[in-house]
Amino acid sequence: MPFQYDQLLLQVLIVLIPIILYLALSNDKGDETQENIIWGVVCAITLALSIIFSIIIDGIRIDSRMVPWYLAFIYGGMNVGAFVSVCFFIVRFLYGGIGMIPSFFAMMISLVFIYWAQKKFHSLTLKKKIYLSFIYVSISSAMLPIIAVLFGREMTILKTIFNSFLFIVENGIMAWFAIYLIESHREKILLRKEIQRNEKMQVVGELAASVAHEIRNPMTSVKGFMQLLTEANNLTTDQKEFIQISLEELNRANDIITDYLSLGKNQAIKKQSVIDIGTEANKSIAALSSYATLHNVEVCIGINGQTVMIGNSAQLQQMFVNLIKNAIEAAEEKVNISIHCTQKAVDIFISNDGEGLTEEQIEKLGLPFYSTKEQGTGLGLMVTIQIIREMGGKWNVKSDKTKGTVFHITIPRNEGKLESSIKNRD
Numbered sequence: 178m179p180f181q182y183d184q185l186l187l188q189v190l191i192v193l194i195p196i197i198l199y200l201a202l203s204n205d206k207g208d209e210t211q212e213n214i215i216w217g218v219v220c221a222i223t224l225a226l227s228i229i230f231s232i233i234i235d236g237i238r239i240d241s242r243m244v245p246w247y248l249a250f251i252y253g254g255m256n257v258g259a260f261v262s263v264c265f266f267i268v269r270f271l272y273g274g275i276g277m278i279p280s281f282f283a284m285m286i287s288l289v290f291i292y293w294a295q296k297k298f299h300s301l302t303l304k305k306k307i308y309l310s311f312i313y314v315s316i317s318s319a320m321l322p323i324i325a326v327l328f329g330r331e332m333t334i335l336k337t338i339f340n341s342f343l344f345i346v347e348n349g350i351m352a353w354f355a356i357y358l359i360e361s362h363r364e365k366i367l368l369r370k371e372i373q374r375n376e377k378m379q380v381v382g383e384l385a386a387s388v389a390h391e392i393r394n395p396m397t398s399v400k401g402f403m404q405l406l407t408e409a410n411n412l413t414t415d416q417k418e419f420i421q422i423s424l425e426e427l428n429r430a431n432d433i434i435t436d437y438l439s440l441g442k443n444q445a446i447k448k449q450s451v452i453d454i455g456t457e458a459n460k461s462i463a464a465l466s467s468y469a470t471l472h473n474v475e476v477c478i479g480i481n482g483q484t485v486m487i488g489n490s491a492q493l494q495q496m497f498v499n500l501i502k503n504a505i506e507a508a509e510e511k512v513n514i515s516i517h518c519t520q521k522a523v524d525i526f527i528s529n530d531g532e533g534l535t536e537e538q539i540e541k542l543g544l545p546f547y548s549t550k551e552q553g554t555g556l557g558l559m560v561t562i563q564i565i566r567e568m569g570g571k572w573n574v575k576s577d578k579t580k581g582t583v584f585h586i587t588i589p590r591n592e593g594k595l596e597s598s599i600k601n602r603d
Contacts, residue, residue: 185344188232188240189347192355193354193355195219195245196355199216199219203215209536221245221264223245224245228242228265239321239322241344241347242265243287244348244352246262247314255292283321294309307353307357310349311350313352314349315346318345374543392434403420406420407421449487449488454493454588457494461497462501462514465502468505474511476501477512479515480516483518492564493564495561496565496586500561500584501527504528504529509529511529520590522587523587526585528583533578533579565588568588570587572586573585
């Protein structure tokens with residue numbers, strides 16, 4: 178019987194067209210659970226169609242089932258993968274035939290390795306993701322004819338062996354192409370979100386620039402008159418102290434305006450020196466001690482390692498103050514700060530035991546004028562994220578509705594600059 182090359186091309190279309198349609202129609206606006214359900218249904222339908230229109234060689238069904246099955250686990254998670262696996266067993270059982278048992282064995286063996294692949298996959302580069310997918314799907318596809326031979330099926334005809342090899346390579350190439358399409362689509366979505374975020378930051382920066390001048394003029398006048406008042410001889414000690422406090426607050430307000438002016442713009446390089454993150458964190462906690470007491474929240478800190486790095490002390494304190502203040506407001510009873518230092522970076526974890534955030538809320542954190550607080554503006558967190566980026570750091574948020582929220586920051590230590598600065602200081 179001649180090989181059905183038209184069926185081979187049909188398998189390609191069956192696998193790739195649903196994926197392409199899903200990517201084209203997906204707007205990434207639904208929640209993660211909804212997206213996973215839709216993805217699971219797409220993969221299950223694709224797998225079923227692959228089996229329905231499979232090519233039968235020596236009683237064994239050769240098809241592209243492994244591609245949607247693999248993608249279901251990789252991009253949908255273990256639950257979606259399990260659902261698609263159940264669909265496979267049902268569809269394959271209904272078709273029966275002598276190749277049913279070997280196909281079940283091949284799928285079970287593949288299941289042993291899919292957990293490792295799914296866990297490792299998302300930490301790889303695009304190139305390694307494609308290579309891993311090609312190798313894994315090719316090996317999984319090769320298991321079916323190999324196990325069939327072990328069960329006593331004869332595949333001694335060279336043409337039959339070649340046709341099976343052709344399908345194995347085809348599955349690997351389809352996995353390669355599918356991974357490239359999906360990863361490119363995800364990269365474009367992330368790029369679009371970053372562009373939207375930068376556009377909003379630019380709007381806030383322009384708004385701040387337009388308002389700052391008008392605010393600073395009356396502030397300068399007020400500051401000048403208050404400085405003149407301090408020279409008066411008829412003021413009491415308390416009145417002079419109040420004026421001094423007012424001047425300090427005006428200076429602080431001016432610094433805040435300067436920070437908001439930096440939103441959406443490239444910051445000038447601020448003076449950097451050798452600083453201890455643990456010391457800066459403790460200073461921030463001390464400054465917020467009364468605020469924590471007011472909210473009946475206990476703030477605890479744990480430091481592991483020598484947390485020395487190159488940075489700007491004022492910026493770091495502002496980052497800590499903003500994040501700890503937010504954690505106190507969200508906490509029920511306790512805020513934990515954990516600082517771990519490695520040779521290359523410093524990891525900072527700020528957690529609270531309050532009500533957690535949803536995925537949608539986490540996604541919007543850092544956007545201008547978005548806040549989970551009733552009277553919040555979101556600008557404080559915007560400034561904080563700007564500071565983290567200026568230090569070359571990264572941040573992410575993990576939250577659970579019952580366990581609270583963890584804000585994780587990773588800041589590079591710049592080991593070379595650090596050693597040089599320490600030597601110059603000595």
